Amino acid sequence: MNNEWPLWEVFTQKKSGLPFEHAGSLHAPDKEMALQNARDVYSRRNEATCIWVVETKNIVSSTPEDVGSFFEPSNDKIYRHPNFYKTPGAAFE
Amino acid sequence: MKNTSEHLFEYCLRLGDTPLILGQRLAEWCGHGPILEEDIAMTNISLDCIGQARAFLTYAGEIEGKDRTEDDLAYFRNEREFRNLLITEQPNEDFAQTMLRQFLISAFHKHFYSELMRSADKTLSALAEKSLKEVNYHFRHSSEWLKRFGNGTEESRTRLMNAMDNLWRYTGDMFDMDETDKHLVECKIAADLDKIKTLWNKSVEEVFSEAGIDMPKDVFMMSGSRKGKHTEHLGHILAEMQSLARSFPGASW
Known part of the structure; x- marks a missing residue:
């Protein structure tokens, strides 16, 4: 029997209007406890004004094998890369 | 007969000693929590308590x-001079008992601080307002656990009911009113504990019903904290808490 509680991913927002960022993960039996644990583990030092928790199994992620078909095609299309403004989160600017 | 300021000193000791001893008890869990997340939660609550104290x-x-500081009062008073509620000094035992103790006290503090915010004493009113935000979370956290113990497994429920047998008899002590309470209520400084008791009962009953458990009935209530009459546990807590400060008076980090 698996006695481990499910794993949850925690996202915190520093200030209203800012994007939520992944803070880390934790174990909890259900969503209310996950939210409370997230508050205790990831926002003890004023890091957040809002928290999202989502059970890890509900996250759909691309896999390392997808790298080629998903991301590389944009590398050689130079016209897609802006020269005069910054793209948030882009690997190179 | 004590004057108002002597009563107020006594009253502040009660308000300070209760979170101090509870915080010290909770700190015993540090590094021993059932899971990492709960270890952090309990020590967070402990720190909130120490801050209030x-x-x-x-x-x-x-x-x-008389120029006594918070440290003088915390570390250089003896057992009989402490005014913490009896329930705060009861042992952690298992996680169910720790959470039930937390719940019963937080339910009390939630209503107590709400009332104290209206105190004619501006300092007490401000401290109550700050503390209320913290205890609202402690109440939420411990209530959620109670519901899970009550509706969880046979074992979680048994542990909760054992804890109830150990702790319920100390709840009456929270509402005892002596001349200090009465005098300060008349001066509109202190919270009227009769009023708090009604509100406390209602809150506790609500959560108990969600947890599927009954309010205990006809339990003999222990009292004594107002007079500094404690259970055998406080002496041990103080020995641990005060030994460093008493061995090295004036030591600093």
């Missing part, structure tokens, strides 16, 4: 006017 004891020292 510091503020009320500092104010007690000011009221007394």
